[in-house]
Amino acid sequence: MGAWRALRLAFLLGSLLVLLLIIVYWGDVGGFQELKHKSVQPAGCAQIPTGSLPLPASTDRTQAGPPVAVYATTPAASEDIPGAGQKQKEQEGETAGDREQKARKQRVVDVCSGKDSVDFPGRTRAFEQIPIRELDHLIVDDTHQIIYCYVPKVACTNWKRVMVVLSQSLISPSTGKPYTDPEAVPADLVHNSSLHLTFAKFWRRYGSLSRHLMALKLQHYTKFLFVRDPFVRLISAFRNKFGRPNEDFYRHFGSVMLRRYGNVSEGLAVMAAEAFAAGIKPTFHQFISYLLDPETEKENIFNEHWRQVYRLCHPCQVKYDFIGRLETLDTDSEHLLKLLNVDRLLRFPLGARNRTKASWEGEWFSQIPVSQRRELYKLYEPDFELFGYPKPDSVFHR
Known part of the structure; x- marks a missing residue:
């Protein structure tokens, strides 16, 4: 008899717990x-x-x-x-x-x-x-x-x-x-x-x-x-993170680029401000070489600022x-x-418009060998195709 009562009590407590979980769960679903x-x-x-x-x-x-x-x-x-x-x-x-x-x-x-x-x-x-x-x-x-x-x-x-x-x-x-x-x-x-x-x-x-x-x-x-546009986004990321001193990005990425592709090892400044003041800073060519280096992918997934959209958002x-x-x-x-039916609640901020234009692609990529341009395109080709951006032929043939 005692076992039967214990079983009934356990069933009652279990039912209450399930009911509580349903209430909490449904509140989260919305x-x-x-x-x-x-x-x-x-x-x-x-x-x-x-x-x-x-x-x-x-x-x-x-x-x-x-x-x-x-x-x-x-x-x-x-x-x-x-x-x-x-x-x-x-x-x-x-x-x-x-x-x-x-x-x-x-x-x-x-x-x-x-x-x-x-x-x-x-x-x-x-x-x-x-x-x-x-x-x-x-x-x-x-x-x-x-x-x-x-x-x-x-x-x-x-x-x-x-x-x-x-x-x-x-x-x-x-x-x-x-x-x-x-x-x-x-x-x-x-x-x-x-x-x-x-x-x-x-x-x-x-x-x-x-x-x-x-x-x-x-x-x-x-x-x-x-x-x-994937290539314009890359240019914008480089200008923002390596065009001026940025301690985090210099330490994790910029110094690596300089050592691997800039033949800079002796006397490499620890601080970004010191390196930039001495004229030692990554070039766009070194940045592209870093992206194409198989070792980069082995060491760490691309940073979000240059990671492909298909890997960020899974379209x-x-x-x-x-x-x-x-x-x-x-x-x-x-x-x-x-x-979204929120246009009466707020306006999208005007903000400062980004100054990196698609027409700058030719200028920035003129220093990049054609072979590397083609490799880079293959790396970002899914984004070009998914979102309807034309293949930058002018970049390949300049």
Whole structure:
């Protein structure tokens, strides 16, 4: 009799535990069945006083404000979210921007299916086969049901600012409240990884439910990324990280380039500032040689600033609803904010436009041997093909 009572008690406790897990789990998924449409007017945000640092807001998503409806463009999202993707089409019909998005997304589908005869590592693997550590660029905003894959040197600072405002993850020291104006968010703080919930953090937060939650969010959330001409992005990365003293990048990469390809060993300065003052700094040719060196890949996966987009954002596994380009940043940003139904909440920061232009490719690559240019193109060919950038013939034949 005592064993029977113990069994009944264990069953009751187990049932309560399962019920509790379901409640917690469903709260994290976000309640897909009922989305309430509510417009929120943004408040003003004062400029940050010099020297003051904002304090991170709570990362508990259950404390976030009321959800703002998102209109996803995938068929699955349209079926589960009433009216998804229809608002703009009902008002204006299909626009040139809509047609351009269809073309961009179809091109990704074609390349990933092998129609263009371009193969690359990971093209055919399933999303579940991607290591968790490689999902660190997929930022999730549960409040507005958005997933953004950030690509360094492609307006990612400003898009991270937008994500910080939407997720309310950073407190303004002047107001004591979350930032509401992306332009007021300090640029040097938005790259703090603790501010953003990424898929790479799911295992620590959700354990064995991680992959299931990722799949649900990928199906129902609106997913976007911004891309750029791959070679121009490389030039921009070099100018930003090696064109002026940067202690971290000099120590980890610049000094290696100088030793391997610059015949500099004796008297190599430890500090970037000292080396640059002495005229000892990496050249673009040394940077390209570093990227093409097989030893580089063995030692460490490419740094995110020059890692290929297909390795950062996995476009063959993640069906992106919106693919923006830096070359059409203004119009694409306006289009995307309307798609996300947050255009009344904020504006995309104007910011300083990047000065690296595609027309500079010839000038920068004139010092690179044709054989290395061709090798470099093969390294980044998947990005050229996936996102519709023309093969830079002028670079090969100058």
